[in-house]
Amino acid sequence: MDYNELLHVSADVGSELLESGAETYRVEESVYRLVSAYGAREANVFAVPTCIIVSITLGDGSTVSKTRRIYARGTNLDRIDLLNALCRRICRGEVPLEEAYGELEAIRRLGGSPPARRCAGYVLIAFSFALFFGGTLADAGCAAVIGLAMFFVVFALERWKANAVFVNIIASGVTMMLAVAAVGLGLGQNIDKMVIGALMNLVPGVAITNAMRDIMAGDYLAGQARLTEALLTAAAMALGAGAALAVARML
Amino acid sequence: MELLLPCLYSFMGCVGYCLVFNIRMRKRMLLLASLGGAVGWCVYLLCGWLQNDITQSFAAILAVAAYSEIMARLQKSPATVYLIVGLIPLVPGGGIYYTMEYCINGDMMNFMNTGIHTLGIAGALAIGILLVSACVRILNNIQRRKRRETA
Numbered sequence: 474m475d476y477n478e479l480l481h482v483s484a485d486v487g488s489e490l491l492e493s494g495a496e497t498y499r500v501e502e503s504v505y506r507l508v509s510a511y512g513a514r515e516a517n518v519f520a521v522p523t524c525i526i527v528s529i530t531l532g533d534g535s536t537v538s539k540t541r542r543i544y545a546r547g548t549n550l551d552r553i554d555l556l557n558a559l560c561r562r563i564c565r566g567e568v569p570l571e572e573a574y575g576e577l578e579a580i581r582r583l584g585g586s587p588p589a590r591r592c593a594g595y596v597l598i599a600f601s602f603a604l605f606f607g608g609t610l611a612d613a614g615c616a617a618v619i620g621l622a623m624f625f626v627v628f629a630l631e632r633w634k635a636n637a638v639f640v641n642i643i644a645s646g647v648t649m650m651l652a653v654a655a656v657g658l659g660l661g662q663n664i665d666k667m668v669i670g671a672l673m674n675l676v677p678g679v680a681i682t683n684a685m686r687d688i689m690a691g692d693y694l695a696g697q698a699r700l701t702e703a704l705l706t707a708a709a710m711a712l713g714a715g716a717a718l719a720v721a722r723m724l
Numbered sequence: 725m726e727l728l729l730p731c732l733y734s735f736m737g738c739v740g741y742c743l744v745f746n747i748r749m750r751k752r753m754l755l756l757a758s759l760g761g762a763v764g765w766c767v768y769l770l771c772g773w774l775q776n777d778i779t780q781s782f783a784a785i786l787a788v789a790a791y792s793e794i795m796a797r798l799q800k801s802p803a804t805v806y807l808i809v810g811l812i813p814l815v816p817g818g819g820i821y822y823t824m825e826y827c828i829n830g831d832m833m834n835f836m837n838t839g840i841h842t843l844g845i846a847g848a849l850a851i852g853i854l855l856v857s858a859c860v861r862i863l864n865n866i867q868r869r870k871r872r873e874t875a
Contacts, residue, residue, distance in 0.1 A: 594743030
């Protein structure tokens with residue numbers, strides 16, 4: 474058994490899971506089970522949203538460990554499911570260690586949601602939630618266009634590696650200005666429905682859900698980090714939209 | 725019709741979220757995850773007789789979380805996938821917006837009212853998720869112990 478190989482595979486699975494937005498306990502448990510399935514005598518895994526440490530004690534009593542710092546974080550739920558399925562198969566002993574790396578590469582190669590798909594998602598979210606919150610069809614149409622514009626703003630800023638809070642402030646500011654303009658031009662009636670619909674794109678749903686599940690699992694450190702993320706995102710949305718509204722009122 | 729249309733809108737919104745979060749048609753996950761959002765809003769509306777949107781949100785999130793856990797068992801995929809998408813329509817987007825608007829208008833009375841009410845809804849969602857995942861944990865442990873005893 475090549476323990477270096479095992480260490481690399483397990484750290485890769487763990488960091489891929491963290492980068493895709495899995496809960497901390499799932500990351501720790503998946504890596505722990507994977508390492509145990511390949512015959513480590515003792516395994517300790519520690520994960521927080523920005524880092525994962527895997528430490529394995531071998532049959533002869535020596536210990537090896539690896540730390541991986543996580544910088545980029547997004548949401549890729551399909552990848553979480555695929556990695557979860559891979560871990561299940563490894564635990565049942567169906568995947569030899571030599572093949573595990575190839576399977577991992579195959580999952581990685583699938584990539585995230587392509588820009589066109591994400592763009593369609595942004596438009597659909599803005600359109601549906603404008604209707605959902607009681608807007609007219611005209612409002613929803615305007616919201617869809619605003620959603621499209623918001624996608625380009627978010628996409629460009631993410632490409633330039635802008636910080637998430639900044640992205641949210643700018644994106645919600647742009648949303649509010651476009652909504653005010655749309656009502657000014659007589660294209661829609663309700664600024665509030667349009668903006669709420671479009672801003673549903675930025676709602677920190679992943680952060681809220683995972684914060685609660687992490688806290689319940691006893692990972693208070695990770696839970697707190699995600700809770701902070703959720704609160705900061707909500708505050709940034711309110712700040713951006715509020716500032717834009719205040720400016721629009723002054724004009 | 726009054727029940728159907730909002731549920732349809734929340735379903736559509738959830739489909740949008742599936743596109744952004746890269747949920748694909750594999751194992752029909754896209755449809756099932758989006759259906760969670762519709763189920764949640766349906767329960768919310770059916771609990772209209774409670775006349776209190778905090779309690780309604782709580783009931784709805786319990787339904788969504790239970791739905792996610794059931795789907796996770798049936799589909800052998802993580803419950804979070806379904807929960808993250810199903811939660812979205814219940815997020816008090818309107819509350820956050822109006823709180824911000826009252827703040828800009830300098831209407832402190834309504835700002836505090838709406839703000840605290842919105843926090844209440846967010847709290848109800850949080851407690852709902854906590855409650856269901858705690859129950860599932862306990863059930864899992866019981867099941868595991870039983871399996872070990874028979875083995």
